[in-house]
Amino acid sequence: MVHFENVVKRFGDLEVLQGLNFQVQPGERVTLIGPSGSGKTTILRLIMTLEQVTDGVIWVEGEPLSHMRKGERLVAANEAHQRQVRKKIGMVFQQFNLFPNMRVLRNITEAPVHVLGQSKEQAHTRAKELLELVGLSDKADAYPSQLSGGQQQRVAIARSLAMSPDILLLDEVTSALDPELVADVLDLLKDIAQSTDITMLIVTHEMGFARDVSDRVMMFDRGVIVEDGPPSQVMGDPEHERTRSFLKAVLGESQG
Amino acid sequence: MGWNWETAQELWPLLMEGLRILLLVTLISSLIALALGLVVALTDRSAPRAVTMPLFAVMEFIRNTPVLVQAVFVWTAVTMWLGTAASPMWTGAIVLGVHYASYTAEAYRAGIDGIPKGQWEAITALSLPKPRAWIAVLLPQALRRSTPALGNYVIALFKEVPILSAIGVTEMVRQVDGYAGLNYTGALEGFTIAGLIFLVVSYPVALLMRKLEKRLAN
Numbered sequence: 361m362v363h364f365e366n367v368v369k370r371f372g373d374l375e376v377l378q379g380l381n382f383q384v385q386p387g388e389r390v391t392l393i394g395p396s397g398s399g400k401t402t403i404l405r406l407i408m409t410l411e412q413v414t415d416g417v418i419w420v421e422g423e424p425l426s427h428m429r430k431g432e433r434l435v436a437a438n439e440a441h442q443r444q445v446r447k448k449i450g451m452v453f454q455q456f457n458l459f460p461n462m463r464v465l466r467n468i469t470e471a472p473v474h475v476l477g478q479s480k481e482q483a484h485t486r487a488k489e490l491l492e493l494v495g496l497s498d499k500a501d502a503y504p505s506q507l508s509g510g511q512q513q514r515v516a517i518a519r520s521l522a523m524s525p526d527i528l529l530l531d532e533v534t535s536a537l538d539p540e541l542v543a544d545v546l547d548l549l550k551d552i553a554q555s556t557d558i559t560m561l562i563v564t565h566e567m568g569f570a571r572d573v574s575d576r577v578m579m580f581d582r583g584v585i586v587e588d589g590p591p592s593q594v595m596g597d598p599e600h601e602r603t604r605s606f607l608k609a610v611l612g613e614s615q616g
Numbered sequence: 617m618g619w620n621w622e623t624a625q626e627l628w629p630l631l632m633e634g635l636r637i638l639l640l641v642t643l644i645s646s647l648i649a650l651a652l653g654l655v656v657a658l659t660d661r662s663a664p665r666a667v668t669m670p671l672f673a674v675m676e677f678i679r680n681t682p683v684l685v686q687a688v689f690v691w692t693a694v695t696m697w698l699g700t701a702a703s704p705m706w707t708g709a710i711v712l713g714v715h716y717a718s719y720t721a722e723a724y725r726a727g728i729d730g731i732p733k734g735q736w737e738a739i740t741a742l743s744l745p746k747p748r749a750w751i752a753v754l755l756p757q758a759l760r761r762s763t764p765a766l767g768n769y770v771i772a773l774f775k776e777v778p779i780l781s782a783i784g785v786t787e788m789v790r791q792v793d794g795y796a797g798l799n800y801t802g803a804l805e806g807f808t809i810a811g812l813i814f815l816v817v818s819y820p821v822a823l824l825m826r827k828l829e830k831r832l833a834n
């Protein structure tokens with residue numbers, strides 16, 4: 361489904377990923393944890409083509425994302441190829457990134473109509489369903505600025521689901537929210553995880569949530585996978601000292 | 617040499633005709649400035665360097681030479697080329713419009729640069745095609761940010777129209793000049809009233825722009 365093959369990512373002199381390898385199976389929910397600066401966001405942004413790999417190949421559903429086939433060889437992908445592959449991928453951002461000039465409903469229908477070629481009615485109907493799913497049926501005609509952070513994030517989730525992605529990337533989607541709004545968004549994501557078979561890559565500091573939704577947890581440190589396994593093992597009985605101290609730090613923080 | 621109401625009365629219709637020309641030139645020039653400036657700003661964003669570099673040079677040149685010189689030069693050149701006098705109004709309106717396009721382009725550019733990075737990223741994440749992204753997401757947000765600056769340029773342009781009297785555009789100043797030249801009087805009345813008319817027209821617009829600016833700020 362998603363396959364990193366010797367992926368290297370450098371920002372100038374800083375080598376964030378130094379030949380990363382991992383695979384995510386269809387329908388799998390994988391949580392990426394690790395200290396700040398360990399490269400979690402970078403990994404999601406590479407999959408979303410918001411960043412380009414320095415070296416190596418990322419495969420999405422058997423297609424190279426960062427490259428395209430030219431006869432036998434793989435060459436750097438162009439914009440058109442990337443647009444094609446990333447239609448299958450959706451991303452929800454920490455800062456929501458809704459379009460402030462559009463009402464909620466059009467935020468959700470814009471891409472289905474203009475990217476997937478759905479009819480206005482079709483997109484409209486689906487958007488209404490999704491708004492109901494995220495509990496915001498009454499906000500269809502509101503502008504994003506009239507919504508709370510939690511509501512905006514739920515609209516953003518609806519917006520990405522409207523594209524029927526095979527893969528959903530979630531980067532600290534509750535970090536910008538007031539504490540009392542976090543639970544609603546996490547509950548919604550749990551719902552979605554239960555009722556769909558979308559492959560999910562999740563970056564979060566909410567360890568309880570990670571434990572509930574993930575099939576698998578990957579612990580990163582400085583761009584390297586330190587530990588990789590089911591949450592019960594990685595979070596319950598970590599093998600590595602670095603995982604232990606990280607978990608201790610995060611859990612201590614959320615309890616304090 | 618004091619104020620003469622009779623002279624003022626005689627000048628009134630001339631001033632009104634001058635105002636009509638003034639507003640007409642302002643309208644034509646503004647439309648050119650607003651449209652061309654947008655084209656320049658968008659070209660600057662998307663065209664290859666082979667296009668944007670010379671474009672930048674031309675815009676710098678236009679911005680850094682006086683409108684008066686540009687107007688006289690263009691009018692003379694077009695007149696020589698046509699072999700008959702070029703229309704002062706149209707020549708003037710186009711020169712002024714192109715001149716101000718070099719400013720409005722900057723205003724548009726600032727508006728585009730002010731769009732948060734997250735908007736571009738959402739566009740990528742949703743795979744919105746470039747043209748659609750510009751029309752539906754980027755331009756509406758950029759225009760909102762640019763509007764106060766654009767409004768101020770339209771006011772500045774309006775106040776610069778009298779410069780075009782140098783090539784014979786019969787706006788208010790030119791009308792007063794003509795009258796005073798013939799009658800050896802009327803300059804005091806004419807320029808006073810013309811000044812007041814400028815104030816009456818541009819001040820409310822300026823106030824409106826300031827209000828808009830404040831509203832957009834929060």
Ligand SMILES: Nc1ncnc2c1ncn2[C@@H]1O[C@H](COP(=O)(O)OP(=O)(O)OP(=O)(O)O)[C@@H](O)[C@H]1O
Nearest residue numbers: 371372374376394395396397398399400401402403
């Ligand atoms: N555009 C960029 N330019 C330069 N350096 C960058 C850029 N983006 C990320 N980095 C660097 O890459 C490293 C990994 O960043 P990344 O955002 O992936 O970490 P992270 O694991 O998501 O951290 P956090 O938990 O703080 O979000 C950091 O050292 C960061 O400073």
Ligand SMILES: [Mg+2]
Nearest residue numbers: 400401402532
């Ligand atoms: Mg991050």
